[in-house]
Amino acid sequence: MIGIDISSRSIKIIRLSNKRDHRLLTYCWEAVPAQLVAKGVITDVPAMQKILRDAFKKCRLDVRDGIVASIPEAQSFLRVVEIPVMPDVEISEAVQWEVAQHIPFGLENVYIDWQSVQAGHTPASGRQEVLVGAAEKKVVDPLLQVFTGLGLELTAFELESQAIVRALISREMETKKGLVIVDLGGGATNVVIFDHGTIRFTASLEKGSGDLLTALAPAEATSIDGPPKEVNEQIQTTIAQKLMPGLEEMVVEIQGIVEFYNGIDTNHEVCEIFLTGGGANLPGFDRAVVKYFDNVHVQRGNPWVNILPVGQDVQLPLSMQESVHYSTALGLAQRSL
Numbered sequence: 001m002i003g004i005d006i007s008s009r010s011i012k013i014i015r016l017s018n019k020r021d022h023r024l025l026t027y028c029w030e031a032v033p034a035q036l037v038a039k040g041v042i043t044d045v046p047a048m049q050k051i052l053r054d055a056f057k058k059c060r061l062d063v064r065d066g067i068v069a070s071i072p073e074a075q076s077f078l079r080v081v082e083i084p085v086m087p088d089v090e091i092s093e094a095v096q097w098e099v100a101q102h103i104p105f106g107l108e109n110v111y112i113d114w115q116s117v118q119a120g121h122t123p124a125s126g127r128q129e130v131l132v133g134a135a136e137k138k139v140v141d142p143l144l145q146v147f148t149g150l151g152l153e154l155t156a157f158e159l160e161s162q163a164i165v166r167a168l169i170s171r172e173m174e175t176k177k178g179l180v181i182v183d184l185g186g187g188a189t190n191v192v193i194f195d196h197g198t199i200r201f202t203a204s205l206e207k208g209s210g211d212l213l214t215a216l217a218p219a220e221a222t223s224i225d226g227p228p229k230e231v232n233e234q235i236q237t238t239i240a241q242k243l244m245p246g247l248e249e250m251v252v253e254i255q256g257i258v259e260f261y262n263g264i265d266t267n268h269e270v271c272e273i274f275l276t277g278g279g280a281n282l283p284g285f286d287r288a289v290v291k292y293f294d295n296v297h298v299q300r301g302n303p304w305v306n307i308l309p310v311g312q313d314v315q316l317p318l319s320m321q322e323s324v325h326y327s328t329a330l331g332l333a334q335r336s337l
Contacts, residue, residue, distance in 0.1 A: 001155070002026075002061070003163070003332025004069045006048070006143070008037040009186030009210060010226075011055050014329040015065065018336070022307050024317040027326060028059035029227055037187075039206070040074035042142035049146055066155035068332040069143065073160050073190045073204040075136040077103050077110075080117055080200050082127045091116075095132050103134060110134045117198050121267060131198055133159055156335060161192040161202045163331030167303040168274050169194055178271035181301060182254060182289070183327065184279025186210045189250065191257045195268065203257045205250065209279035212246045228281060228321045240284030247288040255292050274301035276327040303327040306334060 005012040015026035030051055035043060042048050056063060079102065083094045095114045100107055117129035140157065147154050164183055173179065174197060183190040189205040213221040220239055223231050231239075262268045273296055275286060280300060289298050303323050307330070308314045316323060323330075 001333045001336045002065045002067045003329040005328040007185055012326050012329040014326055014333040016333045026059050028055050030055035040072035040139045045142055045145045049149055068156050068335045070160045070328050071135045071157050075139050076159055077134040078159055078161055078202045080129050080131050082123055085126055085128045099134055110136055121196050160328050163328045165194055166334050167327045167331030168301040170305040178269050180270050180273045182275050183277040185277045191254055193261050201261050212243055215242050215246055236283040244284050247285055251288045251292045273298045276301040276324045278325040280324045281321050303330040
């Protein structure tokens with residue numbers, strides 16, 4: 001299976017073996033020019049197709065495998081809602097009525113899908129929980145044009161949060177409560193709350209590591225931006241000091257999202273935070289998170305937990321510093337698992 005994660009600053013591609021070991025066969029990174037993806041929307045389909053062709057060539061990628069591609073969290077909605085118990089054939093209409101109360105764009109402008117939630121809260125009598133996803137057509141349609149124009153057949157589109165959860169939440173962790181994933185990308189930061197057995201809530205901040213790097217001198221920003229690079233400890237310390245005001249401002253916004261979620265229901269309490277995305281490597285980011293979540297366990301998310309054998313001392317196919325860049329693509333490629 002091939003996972004393709006297209007963001008505002010890069011394309012990440014992962015191909016996993018379809019055999020039982022699901023080993024890493026290919027990984028690839030290709031830069032995306034500024035403004036080619038604006039707030040999740042591809043502005044130039046032919047230009048994006050060329051970048052993808054170049055990436056396939058660089059990766060020597062056999063695109064006959066099934067492809068799962070990500071839909072950016074910007075302009076999307078993913079949440080658990082309660083509706084009356086009813087036959088499945090009637091749920092789609094009920095979901096649309098419920099979603100209309102939550103999204104700021106008209107139903108005619110979005111694609112909607114849903115699935116029943118089997119685990120989690122115990123709804124009130126006569127009620128059931130449904131996980132609902134909605135994505136704006138102006139985001140999805142150009143993405144579809146990119147792939148169909150290249151003669152590629154997609155197995156599925158998935159919201160980034162779905163793929164990230166698949167990559168980072170192990171089978172053992174699925175029963176835990178109050179898990180938060182902070183995915184700090186180049187152009188946006190996604191906050192995903194996994195609680196009571198499913199994704200419960202997502203939010204996206206329109207700022208990422210690229211915005212934070214404006215606090216640095218160009219040479220300093222280049223030294224830590226993009227694919228992982230070796231940076232000595234002294235330079236990292238200097239960079240962390242310059243980044244800290246922006247990092248803390250971002251973490252305060254994340255704290256507000258978590259507090260909002262905790263306030264929805266007395267059963268909600270965040271207990272653990274996973275950091276992922278290329279921005280998770282920013283010097284000082286983990287310290288900023290710990291400062292504002294001092295009673296929560298904070299750790300780097302491991303996107304290999306559902307691929308590598310459990311309980312065995314196995315070397316990661318990529319370093320953890322590099323792996324977090326590919327968390328979404330790894331989650332996409334694991335869909336068949």
